[in-house]
Amino acid sequence: MKLANVAEKLATEKQQFTIVSSKSNHNRAKIAAKLNKVHNILDTTSIKVRLTVVIAAVAAIGLGGLAAGTSIRMQHILISTHKENMKYIADRFPMDVEIYSEMIPLKEGARRAIDSLSTENKLIWIKNSAGEITAKSQALNKEEIGSILLTVKDVPLIPQVQDLKGSYWLMCATPLRVRNANLGQLYLAHNITEDQMMFLNLIRSLSIATVIAIIVMTTMIALYIHHSMQPLKKISQLTATISADKLDQAHIHLDQAPSEVKELAETFDKMLIRLAEAWEHQRELLSNVSHELRTPLTIISGYIQSILRRGTNLSEMQKEALTTAASEADRTVQLLQDLLDLARVDSGRMKFQQEKIILNDLIQEVVGMAKQYSDRTITWKSASSFITIKADSHRLKQVLLNLIDNAVKYSETRTPIKLKLEQRKNFAIIQVCDRGVGISLQQQGRIFERFFRVDESRNRAGGTGLGLSIVKTLVEGMGGNISVTSQLNEGSTFTIVFPLV
Structure with a gap:
């Protein structure tokens, strides 16, 4: 009972391992397919990828340049308006001070002129030659504004935008002379924070719109190029399926193509x-x-x-x-x-005389014929019931004799040649097995090609390289199929499959 439990447990574990292994193989296949798809998409040698990248790059440069040019132009218009206003104030201020000073002292006239020209966003102050503030707008008395503007050094003569703790000010300084008297420097500051923030938000929106437009344009270009390349892909797929026997039947029909x-x-x-x-x-x-x-x-x-x-x-x-x-x-x-x-x-001149054949009798006859021409041990194992197919008996004998001859050439004299006949569902299975040198996996894919021969050092009798090609041609001509499984130094098995009748 213990041995039975152990055997059952081992069988269960083996089944679970098989399931996990099959899932793992399936996952690896899916990953490989995805990687292959990504490789095809990112293949830099592809015309499709190159055209998409070049056109997308040109579109990106064009749209990006347009957006940048538009932004610069809008910034210039915004700043130019405020600069003209500040230039007007700077030119007018000495005249206003001169007018006020006809009735009151010069310093008091400067204060009056500052009050008349100052607004919530336009601030003015005067510093004498010693750097002391002699007059200023009322708003500069506020700590949060005065501490920002009055401490700025190296204010330019030409109005320039200054970023002062999150606030944007257009500032300039100009010498102030009234009645040939030097009153020091006249400082002008215009708060453009609201306009600048609106401009920055506009630039941000424009940048996002430009990026979206580039992505949409690139996608549309890629889809169009992919569609345009379909005729070339169709040609490639057709040429991959053309064989020498069907050259006269291969034609490329492209109705909608450049x-x-x-x-x-x-x-x-x-x-x-x-x-x-x-x-x-x-x-x-x-x-x-x-x-x-x-x-x-x-x-x-x-x-x-x-x-x-x-x-x-x-x-x-x-x-x-x-x-x-x-x-x-x-x-x-x-x-x-x-x-x-x-x-x-x-x-197409070879004709097959298709007729009902009892494979059990035909294989027994073939084994007897093979023994007359070879001293090798040839055995065969038949199914218990008669198996009937439709084929050309003469050609099928030729196929089996060729396979037996091939097994003799590529195996040692002391090893037997085995033939097996069995029925699987609606198919008859004929196998010719030897325990010879075997065929490498690389050569198994070419073993049925014309004039292809395995390593001559492993061939005991030589050959033309046509035997297996003829075998495959005859089997397929009679409606069957042939395949080979082999391992080096362990032997080969050729399997012929025919539908039952």
Whole structure:
């Protein structure tokens, strides 16, 4: 009972670990997809990104410059009005003092002139040559105002804005002379805090509006460019799916696209037509050459075999040479036959005689045929019931013999070759397994390509690189599917799947 509880606990933990692992893999996949999307958005080599950045930068500089120019102009207008007013007061003040001093003393006349020209926001004071204040506006008697303005040093001759503890004052100083008498310096101060705050709020609103306008404009530009680039993306997606067998069927149709992109699509279509014609000529040449060479090579092989059988007076060296020549001739004939098969498939001239086949009997027959040509141990495991598919029996035998031959080439002589047949749902599964050198993960993706061969140092018998390509072509031509799973130094398993009938 304890062992059963432990086993059940281990099974539960394994199931939980599998669930967590699958969730983790799913999360990693989602993160990778998001990172890939961000990378595509931020790809600085993309025309879309470059156009968006350049146009957005130009728009930002234009709008920013306009906002800055508008702000400077508004500031100039605001300050200029107050400067003109202060200049008027500075020019008028000596005349007012002179008028008042005709009836009262000069200093008293200056005080009267200050009172008449001062307002709540316009303050005036006079300092003599010793730096003492001789007259000032009544508002300067207030501590909070007087302590700010009267202590300012180096007041300029030209009115300038001063930021004094959060208050904005336009200030200037000018020499004061009345009746050729030097009364010292005349100081003028105009409180423009309200106007300045209104101006700053306006600038802030203008800046926010400019930023929003730039963002909206950049978004609209990015969307427009993205939409404009869709035809190019469509061309890219189409070209990624074009195969050599379908060059004559590939055409790019762009109804709503810029004229330049349409011209590119038309040029690309013409290029595809030329490639299709060249590919067709190449296939015809390959088929014709293979057909023309196969007959004389077959005759040569026959003569060599005849000489070997009847040449009783041949030396060992001559027999060895003729045996090698016969072997190479047979190998070349087989290569030409493979090329002819591929040419027929490419041109659509290969016809499959589809018929109902009991796989149990066909595989048993194939195993018997394979044992006649090889001394290897070949075993097979069949399903308990008969499995029936629809295929070309001759071509299916060719497929299985090629796979068995491939397993023999890439495995040691002492290891067996295993065939398995089983039914999974509505599909028949045929597997050819060996315990050979295996195929690396990188090579598994190319193992069915034409003329592709794995590392020759791991190949015990050599090959043309066409066998597995023909196998894949025949299986798919009969409506099936083939795949491979393999690990280095542990062997390979080729799996063929056919729908049941």
